[in-house]
Amino acid sequence: MDDETRRFVTTFRSFLEDVVHQADPGGDPGGEPLLPVLEQHLGVPPRTLPVVGERVSTQRFTDADVALELLAERHGGRRLIGIGGGQQRRHSSLAEIIEFAGRRQFPVGPVDYARVPTGPEASRQVVTFGLHLFTYDGVPVAVLQRAPQPHFGREHPDLEVLAPVDEVVPALLDELRRLMAEHSVLRGQVVTFTPSEFGASNGNVTFLPRPGLSADDVVLPDGVLAKVERHLTGVARHRDALAAAGQHLKRGILLFGPPGTGKTHTVKYLMAVSPGTTVIVLTGQSLRLIQAAAETARALEPAVVVLEDCDLIAEDRSLTAGPQPLLFEALDALDGLADDADVAFVLTTNRADLLEPALAQRPGRVDLAAEIPLPDVGARRRLNRLYARDLPFTPPALDAAADRAEGTTASFAKELMRRAVLTAADAGHPPGDEDLSTALDELLGDTEMLTRSLLGADSDAGSGRHHEDVSRFTTPRSR
């Protein structure tokens, strides 16, 4: 079943339920009627009041839950009730619920909850359908909180506010937004947004543990890692001085180079050295959620938005932005942030040549482009030592292997060690220099061409030919 069919089926099913319900009003669920409860709280008939809706992005729904609870507690008289009446309440707006409540008798019912993650190892029970009754600045208010219900055509969470004094509503919503940012469960976390099955602009949050990498774990040409790190964290450190001098804080970093050379690895290192910074990682389909990510980053600064393998969207046209390739949308999102936003975009790509035209058309978005090249012989030697770690290979054997592995990637070094251990295990002895050499022969042999290419190495690896096919940001290849 595709999304559309599924949506139709659920709508049709609840339509049938309604028909049955209407044919047999005796099947009324009963319970305390909602309307009098609302009227008693608000002091006026609820039907006379306008409902103010506030849309929250799916990724911030938990924040809205936290903020509403705080708000209600802070201002006092908090009561949380549910609304009964079967599926009909899910189709209905708060205004409709109130409108129909007289006729159809929506009763007070249990509050709906769901447990959602709030960290790599933490979770929280949030209200997915519930009506908050409390007093705001002395005015009784009601706020209906509901999670997205894609099956009922509601792709975003909604808050609906009912108050007998109009002026309190903007004040309430302002404070709510402030509390959402202040107490956000995303703040200081590493998260990815994953698109949900319904709606391209919708998505869920997955929390990731912050990687623990040190500079010694990342083997790059001299100065590259320091330069990238300085650009990312230096700006944050000198935030006040830059702001005072009228210099912008937001920044864009492009990491480009062949696959398997450590672009993602570098990003992980950057996460490790910026504790407390909110990191939002978008990759593949979730690159569509760029707008939500940019807004969230702005609210939770200091923040980093990582667009992994963004060449994948260089020509992808999003549904929402018309003929604009998604990459432009991403770059515009960066541009749309205020200059004083402490937000960095980190883009990674294997195909700088594909990105360059877009970046050239949107100048100023990316202010540091760093090449992550194939490792040279010195780097390969360091990589072999890094990944041999406690394995009993001798330094000369490791270096000899590095010398022979011309044209291979950093991830190749890792695979080489694994192969050497496997080779030794196959032969039934502890790993030694012989196994390293055998494994290298195998991996460099013609039969392993695909493996090498999967590891990101070039097909002429080991031939000793100079490697020229590195996409250079400055010299785009034709496609």
Ligand SMILES: Nc1ncnc2c1ncn2[C@@H]1O[C@H](COP(=O)(O)OP(=O)(O)O)[C@@H](O)[C@H]1O
């Ligand atoms: N420069 C590097 N230094 C150390 N290890 C690396 C490096 N590049 C890659 N690796 C290892 O290879 C794995 C795959 O590399 P990755 O960063 O995903 O490559 P890329 O994103 O450039 O395609 C990494 O998880 C890491 O273990």
Ligand SMILES: [Mg+2]
């Ligand atoms: Mg990568």
